[in-house]
Amino acid sequence: MTGLGKEWFDIVNTLLKVSSYYRELNNAISFGRDIKVRREAVERFLKNPKTVLDLGAGNGYLTEIVLDEYPNIDLLIMLDALSEMLLKAKRAPNIEKIQAVFEYLPFRDSVFDYVLAAFPLRDAIDLERALNEISNVLGRAGKLIVVDLGKPSNHLKRHLINFYWTIIAPLHAFLRLGFKGLSSIKIKKTLKFYPTTNQLLHIYNRYFHQTVLVEKFMGSVIILEASKIA
Numbered sequence: 001m002t003g004l005g006k007e008w009f010d011i012v013n014t015l016l017k018v019s020s021y022y023r024e025l026n027n028a029i030s031f032g033r034d035i036k037v038r039r040e041a042v043e044r045f046l047k048n049p050k051t052v053l054d055l056g057a058g059n060g061y062l063t064e065i066v067l068d069e070y071p072n073i074d075l076l077i078m079l080d081a082l083s084e085m086l087l088k089a090k091r092a093p094n095i096e097k098i099q100a101v102f103e104y105l106p107f108r109d110s111v112f113d114y115v116l117a118a119f120p121l122r123d124a125i126d127l128e129r130a131l132n133e134i135s136n137v138l139g140r141a142g143k144l145i146v147v148d149l150g151k152p153s154n155h156l157k158r159h160l161i162n163f164y165w166t167i168i169a170p171l172h173a174f175l176r177l178g179f180k181g182l183s184s185i186k187i188k189k190t191l192k193f194y195p196t197t198n199q200l201l202h203i204y205n206r207y208f209h210q211t212v213l214v215e216k217f218m219g220s221v222i223i224l225e226a227s228k229i230a
Contacts (some may be wrong), residue, residue, distance in 0.1 A: 001103045002203060003126040004193055011123050012081055014186045019084045021177065022059055026138060028176040029169040037147055037221055038118050044214075045145045046114060050074045052111045053137065054230045055102060056081075056120020060089030062147075066116070077112075079105070080120075102130035118147040122190045132208045135228065144201050144208065144226040149187070152219035153196045163218045165191065167173045197222060 014087050015182055018025050026034045042065050045054075049070055054063050056059060057078035066076060078097045086097045100106050102124050115134050124130040134144055152158050164189045173181030195203060197219060204211045208226035 001126050001168065002128055002195060003124045003130070004190065005125060007189065007193065008123065008125045011186060011190060014183055016082055016084060018180070018183050019059070019063070019088065021180065022085070023061065024177060025173060026061075026186060028173040028181060029187070031172070031219070034062070036146050037216060037223065038062050039146055041118070041147045041223045042066055042069055046116070047085060049114045051112045052076045053107070053115045054078045055115055055117040055134070056123070056145070057077070057086045057089065061117060062116055063095065065087065101125065105133045105137050107137045109136050112137055113139050113142050115142070115144045117144065119149065121146060122148050122194050128203060128206070135207045138228055141229055142193040142228050146222070146224040148222055149191060149194070150219045150222040151191055151194050151196050151214060152215075153198045154219070160218065162188070162191070164220065193216060
């Protein structure tokens, strides 16, 4: 199984603890780049969406960007495992909020034309089961757009990125937020169980016919588009 497995509960508990300052933490550990890469993914790959699922939506980071670009979208569903996160998201007439996990999506098949996932799939209990569920709820021409941390196959890059998440990111979060910023050290645990970028592509290709992957910041962040049809 590829995913966090039993470690998922520890990560979810950490996310629950940081839910009140989640945005500030993300901004601190990314030096403000987290919003930029989300926006780049939307502008680059999202085209005239009608029905969208924001997977692991948290408190609405990505949803707000989508609504900025497409304010008249028919329906955008925010899904997250934590109701505490969803409660902090802004309300809008074309938004619905649902609490669920990625491995058991409570939707009928072929209902969405896009599924978006900004940094949550690394936290899946079972990544392959989650991808199978996503593939099922996407329409025939549907697309999955993913923004996530990367784990380059190159050993040197991987060691440098590991140093960043072990030392630099927690230190900067501590300087910005105090001791509560040190919770960012748990990111290292999620990367431990995450496949390398090359392995990840092989996994995605089992469930989607075509994938396009863009590496950012020395491969520490990836933007991926996976299509149901070639």
